[in-house]
Amino acid sequence: MRYLLAATALAFGVPAVADDQKLPDPAAFAATHAEAISGAINHPSRAEDRARDQYRHPSETLAFFRVAPDMKVGEYAPGGGWYTRVLGHYLGGEGQLVGLYYDPTSGPFDAEAQQRIRAGAAGFPAEAAEFTGLPAEHFSAMTLDAVPEGEAGTFDRILVIRMLHNMMRWNNADSEIKTMRGLLKPGGMLGIVQHRAPEDASADYANGSKGYLRQDDVVGFVEALGFEFVGSSEVNANPRDPANWEDGVWMMPPSLGGDDAMDAQTRDLGESDRMTLLFRKRD
Template sequence: MRILLATAALALAVPAMADHHELPDADAFAATHAEAISGAINHPSRADDRARDQFRHPAETLAFFRVEPDMKVGEYAPGGGWYTRVLGHYLGGEGQLVGLYFDPTSGPFNEEAQQRIRAGASGFPAEAAEFTGLPAENFSAMTLDAVPEGEAGTLDRVLVVRMMHNLMRWNNADSELKKMRDLLKPGGMLGIVQHRAPADASADYANGSKGYLRQDDVIGYVEALGFELVDSSEVNANPRDPANWEGGVWMMPPSLGGDDAMDAQTRDLGESDRMTLLFRKRD
């Protein structure tokens, strides 16, 4: 965490680069792509997912990240299919969804875990096809230590949803984000949704081990790795979450990881308070 803070301070001391790329207004973007977004969000394959839309705001998040239907988009650490179904149907006509899996040689991964990561990447197209009902040919995947030749600089967007805390506590955020940056086109963008700690949370609490990170720390850290913050949103905010649970974010729904008394306290609070950040790859 000390490294994170020092890096953040360095980044904030460097003047931000001028924005030479016009970013469309999120509301106007949503209106322009309303039909495609609605078609993805309301697809029958998402029938069991919709209960969480009120907390995850997929339509608003897609629009905020300015994901266009014909883009090539990397979904980092796909799992369970929730966002894969949204993105798969949204990009299923003209775009392409790419599953981006951990570099198995980074982080706390033993040999068995490394094999599972590689198997996840190789099986992603078939799994995504099963999740969405779309052809497996619509999807591809890679582990970040084995980027296929010609893939660098081809992605329009990379989305990292509720994963930054893991990268921080596993001490591989630096290497993983650099590899994601290499995959983005010039001017390509990185979208992050992350459980948010209060600004005055202690460094020991907001180091990823509790699932929460401080927003300013995330911004400074990512900017130090060759990105510039271009927009932030409160679309996934939840002021009812104090984000100070001794057991971390896993005390909140949907995990409800406490005892009966704790679960009764958190059950009706909704999901965690989340920052939503959009960065552009620096030239």
Template sequence: MRFHPTFFAGIAIALAAPAIAQDHSGSEQGEHHRESADHVADQDAFMREHGEQLSAALNHPSRAEDRARDQFRHPQETLAFFHVGPHMKVGEYAPGGGWYTRVLGHYLGGEGELVGLYYDPTSGPFNEQTQANIRKGAAGFAAEAADFTGLPADNFSGFTLESPPEDQLGTFDRILVVRMMHNLMRWNIADSELKTMRTLLKPGGMLGIVQHRAPADASAEYADGSKGYLRQDDAVGFVEALGFELVGASEVNANPRDPANWEGGVWMMPPSLGGDDAMDARTRDLGESDRMTLLFRKR
């Protein structure tokens, strides 16, 4: 998970190659999982146009320690699927330890713009200290991103979704929500946060989501976000109901080795390895979680 070290201090609850997606028994999960042939072709064209710049960002020295996880997080393929161009204004939702900030900062650093988007501190189960930490994180995002990337702080900005500045509405080309939807669902703030994100996007702007995926036959109780996993059809239907249309679903971040049924939730998988020694021995070499990768367009 990508959390700022102080982000949830004091939180007042106890918490968590493109194809047809398959559940762990090999059957199709649902009708929302196909990626259109047109979108696949568009990705090829995208890489011909922007692949060199994206590769340079991924190979920047600031990412020396990050690259070990590229094999699990597939940033090049993910950003190509999301059609994130180097000229775009991109919102990184709930930025944390800097993993995607370093990629996006260098990729957008020439002609684009990276903005850190933080939770509405009044919307969730956040006590006063946590609300203060959220506001502090947003105010300090530019300086933190500069530290992460070695780029000027002027390249970055950040704000919370409590009351976005008027001049920011309708100005974003992309907003990326990476491994965070389960928190929005279990805190019952997904509706309000995604609605606000929609107001930030340009007409036709796109929302990219990467999320831990539960099997299609997982119980509603297991897949409500409290275990870190969501069913893909549930996620698609929820986002579509808020004024988005699904562009495509990619399997680039799928991991069939993850049964996605751990009693302790996704945190039993690397990199968290939150179990006891016996559990960690079972999961250590499985890679990271099975993940859906979804792209939506603002209607």
């Protein structure tokens, strides 16, 4: 595993490869944008979300990904609005948040599911407005099979939060990430947060079907798709998660997908152990 040993990696991580563009240190970046980050994290619309902050560390994660408030950022597979609320308020002034939805023609999507995906993208601006209280005009969205003309090469960051395992088990991770790469500017960055399997987990366990992936596998996979590995952070790590649940990550909070006895065992463990990885688009 590519765990970083420098002391700063305990919080944010440090560059894993030579960084010609001299990314700012995450702690310094966080200090520079402290007011904007704090405003987003503490916005009243997130009142019910804050219980999860201790596990998902949105402030530290944004700083590690070096997401600035004036950037154009893609949120891959927006779900219940947890990160949409953070990003929406953080980017609500000078920046832009774009929902990136699956390519409906990839993966195991029947006609009804494809229609739901397209409807989700069409409805994202209004939904994000409802989530955040900001005008719908602040937001846009697309499905990855229908990238509008002029969007290629315009994104500063794309974030894939706890979704790569689904892309792996649906067998569309390579095509989706290639499309995302095309959306990024030269030198634009892809940030991934993903449930992490132990390095000695079997390939059958760590293939996405249980929700967990091995970190080295993820790094090698994304590198092969035209990215440079910039670094990793342990900010979303949870050593209390053994990451070997027979029924997968869904046994952990917040899903608690087991019976009463299993839920009692996992309820107080926190959320899953997660890798936090940053990649730069190669020329």
